[in-house]
Amino acid sequence: MNITRASGFTALIAASAIVLSGCAANETGGAAPEETEGAPSLEGTLVGAGASSQQSAQEAWVAAFQDANPDVTVEYDPSGSGAGRDTFIAGGSAFAGSDRAFNDEEIAAGEFGRCVPESGIVEIPAYVSPIAVIFNLEGVDSLNLDPATIAGIFAGTITNWNDEAIASQNEGVELPDLAITPVHRADDSGTTENFTGYLFEAAGDVWTAEPDGVWPFESGEAAQGTSGVVDAVTNGTGTIGYADASRAGDLGTVAVKVGDEYVPFSPEAAAAVVDASPFVEGRTEGDLAIELDRATDASGVYPVVLVSYLIGCVEYQDAADAELVSAYFSYIISEEGQQAAAEAAGSAPISDTLRERATAAVELIG
Amino acid sequence: MTALGTPPRIAAKQRPGDRVFAGSAVLAGSLILATLALVAAFLVIQSVPAVTVPADQLSILGGDTFLEYVVPLVFGTVWAALIALVLAVPVSLGIALFISHYAPRRLAEGLGYVIDLLAAVPSVVFGLWGGNVLAPAIQPVYTWLWENLSFIPLFAGPPSGTGRTVLTAGIVLAVMILPIITALCREVFLQTPVLHEEAALALGATRWEMIRMTVLPFGRPGIISAVMLGLGRALGETMAVAMVLSATGVITVNLISSINPSTIAANIALSFPEAYGDNVSVLIATGLVLFAITLVVNAIARVVVNRRKDFSGAN
């Protein structure tokens, strides 16, 4: 019996040794180090943390960046915007991803762990993603709605799909006599802040609550995260919600009324609203915080967007950080970088005008 | 031990082995106390800003005071845990008895293993299952309850369109704590002195009477321990509740509508990623409140157990 027991343990140890000593098949020494013509090869580990909305995009950026620089490891911790900003302030990460820029008080308070004191920060709106209003209604693929109607639905004042306010904008669409179940985010999120911001600015007389990351009303259904909202909308009937446009899938989507036309979401239309919006005043040169103009009347603009920022220092205490961040940021804002994110995460590539400003900002990093 | 307690006390010879063993046992116990003291200190220190910083500077409170913020959460936490316990305890006791005293012995071990399987399921998976499988499946039941029983406040409705209600969350929690309660109760029931059981049967008791007279009284402190462990899990469960419950932060006993109270742990998970600065302290302070709730609940359970100590083996 002792022998069987001993052999059992040996087998166990052997099995775990195999598991523990093995390398991941895709990590063996980096994928064929290609020496690109004399470019100084980067090495080291770059740590960032922040917005979970950027995670899919960051995955694509990290993958491409690591393929180009096999000795570099980039860790992006999708711990959330608030946690990401706090980590960045404390110096726990070299860059942050955040669904909102730092506000004036936070910048004035000014201590950023890894930055040279008083050197300022760089904020780049590198991830622009349309927020789609999605619904699950049998036989209906798209609806035209103006901001006031959307606000009414989500505030709980319009409660049935055959309501006159919806029907009058959608002639020819057969609307069922069915209760509307609006689904919103249960968690504190940048998507909610941008969505309520849009309703507040574009339909202020219906939507009276200040924009906030937390849903302001006690009505409607709550679900965790983009995936939770999409699942709740998909599994329910007569449901409507808002989510990152890349996740709309087969669900019906709303074309939003801007000026006199109804605009369905598209990456181009989303990027257009960023271009049409001014930068926040009184910021430093590298700080490209944007004041989104969501009540715009401009044609071909989709105003319900999430803009997520990359945040870094202008001057790092550690030169290695500066080198990596600068290289990584320049890849992200490059055309290839934005295209990679568009493919992997369905985001809207930034326009050339914004790219010029962003490139100038990244060049400040040192 | 009773032997050591008798009056003319004879000091036992202190062997080095005894000293080392007793010493490490004391050390382990004290380490636990120290850890807990550290956790408590951490919670208290980190929660201070939640009370000292003016409420209007804490964006997370949304204009309320801390008390107004935390009361619905406390209610939701206790409410969801209560639902889970009400559902899980009878079923777990039934399963434990089934395995220990009803099922054929050869089958029993396998069945115990099957129930232990439930304990192996990570909370994320419970969340996914609860939100995407259970909720849609149970939604028609809610509609039925609302149509037929809406005069009871519990089923006042209107029913949720997706089924992600506090009752669904309670069911998921019940399924999660079921294996914990079952496994411990089963072990306790199996330890019932065989002589007691046989004596009862010999006196002509039916199986149920035997269980009622020997197994249950013997196992009572163990059952309460098991239930407390389950309750601890139900109170502190984070991810599964966050993923299943449609939480809107109100106080209501309505079980089937989409407007439900949130729980403390789920609320921390939902709000923490976006929380910054002193808002984090507010969340940690709610954690401290949960800590206090557990303290009170356990104190009550202690009193109950101590009153019925008679059957413990090591009395």
Next chain:
Amino acid sequence: MTATTAIRTDESNSFASGRLPRAAPWWVLAACLAASAAVFALLGAGAPIAEFNIVGTVFIGMVAYTIVIVAIARLVEGQRRATDRFVTTLVTLAFVIALLPLISLVFTVITNGLPRFDLEFFTYSMRSIVGEGGGAIHAIVGTLLMTGTAAVISIPIGLMASIYLVEYGRGRLARAITFFVDVMTGIPSIVAGLFAYAVFSALLGPGERLGLAGAMALAVLMIPVVVRSSEEMLRLVPNELREAAFALGVPKWLMIVKVVLPTSIAGITTGIMLSIARVIGETAPLLIAAGFTNNLNYDLTEGRMQSLPVFVYTSYVAQGTDAQAYLDRAWAGALTLILIVMLLNLIARLVARQFAPKLGR
């Protein structure tokens, strides 16, 4: 009795002695299910067969069975046996009810998890992988390392503490430990994560996330479960055994090691396995304390470490444009995690059986 029921044949004997025949419950059950099926078939007459209400049939059938069997037993066998039958039915029902979510869960996880349960899943990490492909070796390694470390920390502490409580503990310290261990069971998992994160931030500098912090968070969650369950099991060891050992002049520590622990080893193992199962699936604390990474990391003391629950959670939360690839990975990760716990459970039971004394049961 002899006056009213004459003994005629062997078959009627069981009735004569006031007992139902052994097969009676099964016949009643079948009859009730059939009757309930007939009722539902009549109600839904004309509707397609697919709409036949199976859940309703079984539910009504079981209720009917409970009523009928108790009524018959009461008539034939008397009140006491009727109660016995009633409880037997309830207890069996409880088991069946518990199986429903289990079957549904296991079915969901297996059907969704199998598509990506392949070699690549166990040999690849997620480094530089976008969309399809990739694996979870980094998460598996992280989970094993962190849970293992947590177990190495908390099992000795927890077990010794419960021994102290049962065999040594008297007075205030023991009472304090018992009480606060109970309180510890109520620490929300996410708070344990915050605690570990805060401790290591204070020790190693801000924002530090590492495997050891994750292990510490898990240990904080694990210890109370170990203490509570082992304490319960140790208390159930009959005092006669202890006294017998003392009477033979065995030192106390040897008595504990050779008598008390082996007697309760099965229960203690169950408790430890429960505690491991409890923490191995924790997401929230690891997300905070150990962070998130796509790279394989063997070093507990340096750098972020991925774990299976976090892998599953993030794959579900952050689905890219190719959502199915992410979902498949998430479910495969969940399946792996369940299999790991099952395997550990099996090993623990075998080990426990080796050490446990042969009892009458």
